[in-house]
Amino acid sequence: MSEDAGDSITAIETPVYLKYNFTAGEATTRFLHQVRQGKLMGQRCPGCGNVYAPARGSCAACGLPTTEEVELGNKATVQSFTIVWIPIPNNPIQPPYIVANLVPDGANISFIHLMSECDNDSVHIGQRVEAVWKPEEEWDYAMDNIRYFRPLDEPDVPIEMIGKVPLAGWEGEA
Amino acid sequence: MKDIAIVSFAQSDCRRDAGACNEVELIMPVIEQALQAVGLKNSQDVDFTCSGSCDYQQGAAFAFVMGVDALGAVPPIKESHVEMDAAWALYESMLKISMGQAESALIYGFGKSSPGELPTVLSQQLDPYYLAPLWVDSVSLAALQARVLLDQGIISEQDMAAVVARSRANAMANNPHAQLAGEVTVEELLAEAEWVAPLRKHDCCPISDGASAMVICTLEKARDWGLPYAVIKGIDHRMESHNIGARDLARSLSTELAAEKAGAANGPIEVAELYAPFSHQEIILSRALGLDEGTEINPSGGVLAGNLMMASGLSRVGEVATRIISGDIRRGLAHATSGPCLQHNLVAVLEAA
Numbered sequence: 001m002s003e004d005a006g007d008s009i010t011a012i013e014t015p016v017y018l019k020y021n022f023t024a025g026e027a028t029t030r031f032l033h034q035v036r037q038g039k040l041m042g043q044r045c046p047g048c049g050n051v052y053a054p055a056r057g058s059c060a061a062c063g064l065p066t067t068e069e070v071e072l073g074n075k076a077t078v079q080s081f082t083i084v085w086i087p088i089p090n091n092p093i094q095p096p097y098i099v100a101n102l103v104p105d106g107a108n109i110s111f112i113h114l115m116s117e118c119d120n121d122s123v124h125i126g127q128r129v130e131a132v133w134k135p136e137e138e139w140d141y142a143m144d145n146i147r148y149f150r151p152l153d154e155p156d157v158p159i160e161m162i163g164k165v166p167l168a169g170w171e172g173e174a
Numbered sequence: 175m176k177d178i179a180i181v182s183f184a185q186s187d188c189r190r191d192a193g194a195c196n197e198v199e200l201i202m203p204v205i206e207q208a209l210q211a212v213g214l215k216n217s218q219d220v221d222f223t224c225s226g227s228c229d230y231q232q233g234a235a236f237a238f239v240m241g242v243d244a245l246g247a248v249p250p251i252k253e254s255h256v257e258m259d260a261a262w263a264l265y266e267s268m269l270k271i272s273m274g275q276a277e278s279a280l281i282y283g284f285g286k287s288s289p290g291e292l293p294t295v296l297s298q299q300l301d302p303y304y305l306a307p308l309w310v311d312s313v314s315l316a317a318l319q320a321r322v323l324l325d326q327g328i329i330s331e332q333d334m335a336a337v338v339a340r341s342r343a344n345a346m347a348n349n350p351h352a353q354l355a356g357e358v359t360v361e362e363l364l365a366e367a368e369w370v371a372p373l374r375k376h377d378c379c380p381i382s383d384g385a386s387a388m389v390i391c392t393l394e395k396a397r398d399w400g401l402p403y404a405v406i407k408g409i410d411h412r413m414e415s416h417n418i419g420a421r422d423l424a425r426s427l428s429t430e431l432a433a434e435k436a437g438a439a440n441g442p443i444e445v446a447e448l449y450a451p452f453s454h455q456e457i458i459l460s461r462a463l464g465l466d467e468g469t470e471i472n473p474s475g476g477v478l479a480g481n482l483m484m485a486s487g488l489s490r491v492g493e494v495a496t497r498i499i500s501g502d503i504r505r506g507l508a509h510a511t512s513g514p515c516l517q518h519n520l521v522a523v524l525e526a527a
Contacts, residue, residue, distance in 0.1 A: 014307040016298065020233035020289040025196030047246075056243065057198045063216050063246030065202055 027057040027066060032141040038133060040146075042107045044068040050108040054143070073105030073167050076149060077157045078127040080110075083120055098123055102149060106167035113143070117150035126162060128154035128170060175272045179396035179403035180499075180524070182211035183492030185386035188353040188480025191288040192383035197227070197237055200385045201244040201284050208387035209280065212401060217245040220389065221276035223253045224267045226260030226283040227484045230295050241284060252276070259283060259449075260386070261487030261510030261520050265409060267390060277395045283485030284385035292381050292483065299513060301416040313378055315514040316452040317370045319423040324372055326424055329457050331372065335363040337453040338376045338478060345475025353380050353480035377453040379481035386485040388492055393527075404498035404524050406491075408436035411520035413513070423515055429462035432521040438507055440523070443469045445497055445506040447490035451477055455516055459509060463521075469507075473497070487511065487520065494524045501526075 024032060027043060031054040034041040042051040043066035045059030052059065055066045081100035098115035100123070115123060117132070129149035139145045155172035157165060184207035192200060209216065217223045223245060229237045238255050247253055252275075256262045260283025267279035287295075293311035300306040323329045338358070345355035369375045396403040412428035412435075414421050421427075433439070446469050450456035456478075460471060472478075474493045477486045487510025494506035504526040512518040 012303065012307075014302060018230070018233060018290055018295055018298070022233065022289060023194050023196065026194045026199055028196070029194045056240070057196055058202055058243045059246075060243040061246055061248050063202065063205070063244050065199070 025057045027055040030069070031055055035143065035145055036139055036141050038136065038139060038145065040072045040074070040104055040131070042070040042072045042104070044070050051106060052109045053104055053107045053111060070106060071167065072107050073169060074131045075152065075169055076102040076104040076129050076131070077162050077165055077170070078115075078123065078125055078129060079103050079162050080125060081115065081123050096120055100129075100149070102129065103163045103165070105165045105169055108163045110163070111143075113146060114148040115150070116148040123151075124156070126156035126159060128152040128157065175268055175409065177393055178268050178271055178390050178406045179393050179527070180388060180390050180406065180491070180495040181396050181399065181401045181403045182208045182389045183386070183495055184208040184211070184388075185351050185482075185485070185489050185492060186384040187351045188380070188382035188384050188482055190353060190381060190383070192286060195286070195383070197232065197241045197284055197286060198243045200286060200383065201241055201282055201387075204385045204387040205244055205280065205282055208282075208389050212389050212399060214389070217247065217251060217253075217280050220278040220280045221252065222267055222270045222279040223247075223251065224255065224263040224270075224279060224281050226256045226258050226263040226281075226488065227285060228257055230290070230298055231292070231483055232286045232289050259484050259487035259510050259512055261491060261522075262411070262512075264388065264390070264488055264491060264522075265411060265520065268406065268409060271390070271392060278389065278391035280387065280389055281488060282385060282387035283482070283488045285483040285485055286383045287381045287483050288383050296514070305416075305418070312451075312514060313370045313373065315418065316378070316455070317373045318418075319515045320372050320377070320452065320454040322423045323454050323458070328424055329454055331364060332360055333457060334377055334453040335360040337450075337456045338363055341472060341475045341478040344473050345479035349474045349479055351384075351480065352475050353382050355475060355479060373452065376478075379451040379477045382480045382482050384480075384482040384485065386482065386489045386492060388488060388495075402499050403527055404495040405527055406522055407440075407525050408438070408523040409520070410435035411518065413518040416513075416517065418515060421515070421517075424458070426458050426462040426516050426519060429459055429509065429516065429519040429521065432519050433463050433507075436521040436523050438463060438521060438523055441505050441525070443505060443507045444503040445470050445473060445494055446509070447472055447474060447476065447493045447506070448509045449477055449487050449490050449511045451481055451511070453478065455511075458516065463507065463509070491522050491524070498524055498526050
């Protein structure tokens with residue numbers, strides 16, 4: 001190419017804007033309607049019996065629709081956690097804070113939520129926690145109706161029992 | 175490629191808006207139906223699974239991964255995906271079987287087009303430097319193509335309306351899953367206003383949500399299972415330039431070539447299911463395939479009766495296979511397309527066992 005052709009073009013900008021009406025799915029819609037009422041509900045797989053919360057329409061392991069609704073507790077167990085040290089733009093939560101995989105009582109599969117009112121250094125796997133809900137007038141179709149989970153003064157759940165705690169809760173080792 | 179048996183096919187209704195249903199909820203019923211017809215429990219009972227979909231349709235990155243939740247996709251599953259119509263997932267599955275790496279495969283395609291503005295969404299599959307930044311939508315491009323045909327005197331508006339009238343009537347008679355069906359005359363259709371000239375709204379396929387699924391296997395496996403089946407005797411796909419101006423829009427050279435390589439001319443074609451999203455494109459395809467009165471075209475109504483983007487191509491194959499398995503016909507042709515103005519075309523030739 002001759003120099004008269006000017007500088008080589010290495011990039012062009014072509015912004016893309018597309019509008020979508022997102023739908024959550026029928027199973028997730030049921031879940032969100034219940035969260036709107038301040039209730040945490042799971043859905044059971046008719047194949048393996050595992051209870052998912054929030055359900056997304058199918059049991060990923062069996063490929064079956066999870067149609068049976070199961071009531072879940074306000075208490076949960078820490079399956080895993082991390083301490084976030086990086087500030088995220090537009091996120092009002094100031095680091096360091098805890099993001100945890102939590103299994104609510106009565107469910108078998110964890111979901112991710114925040115933990116607070118806790119000493120970050122003493123958070124641990126198997127720890128018992130409970131949901132702290134926003135005031136009822138602020139409830140919407142969203143998981144952040146639960147502000148965060150805070151520690152409970154209950155015995156830890158041993159690792160092999162995490163994901164198997166019934167709705168009745170955890171009394172410690174019998 | 176070796177002969178492959180199609181042993182089952184299932185398709186959902188074509189719906190303008192599947193409402194709250196997500197991808198996995200669209201897929202599960204058709205997969206269950208296709209597997210049950212063969213007596214299989216889940217995707218672990220086949221050697222390979224391949225899906226076709228496009229994340230741009232529902233506007234969610236990696237939406238196809240969520241689709242996998244319909245399978246029970248736990249090890250040792252062998253699973254793959256094409257960001258294309260599932261007719262190409264069928265092609266990949268046939269390669270897998272031909273290479274001896276599988277004896278059976280489950281194929282599914284799904285599309286939830288209702289969340290976005292499909293003709294605009296499809297503009298993003300154009301070349302990213304010259305065409306996509308202009309936001310040329312799929313209907314406008316098809317209209318340019320129809321204009322070429324009309325101005326060259328290859329077709330008339332009556333011909334286009336006749337395609338639509340036949341589609342609606344066939345859908346009414348033969349296709350319980352159709353979105354658009356009914357008795358309508360050419361005169362009534364031509365009395366309607368132009369939409370994107372020279373196209374009228376009815377010249378364009380509707381926008382539909384839904385899914386389809388198919389089980390294929392080696393001929394030996396089909397006999398083991400003791401199931402009736404249709405044989406894919408030949409399959410081929412060819413693609414033309416992404417530069418619309420460099421193409422002869424009045425012809426489909428890629429379809430001509432794919433049909434030749436798939437062996438379409440090796441026998442009579444009793445039924446042809448053509449993926450023609452616009453009425454004039456059915457005529458282009460019929461001409462490319464050399465079809466005459468001896469061939470019944472789109473007895474299902476084709477995609478003018480309902481277009482499951484990313485599943486309609488697989489459904490064309492399924493429609494032909496179903497007619498062969500039921501004994502209605504002995505030989506047929508299925509066609510799938512992708513891209514603007516029939517850019518990329520696949521032809522499959524199916525025969526009775």
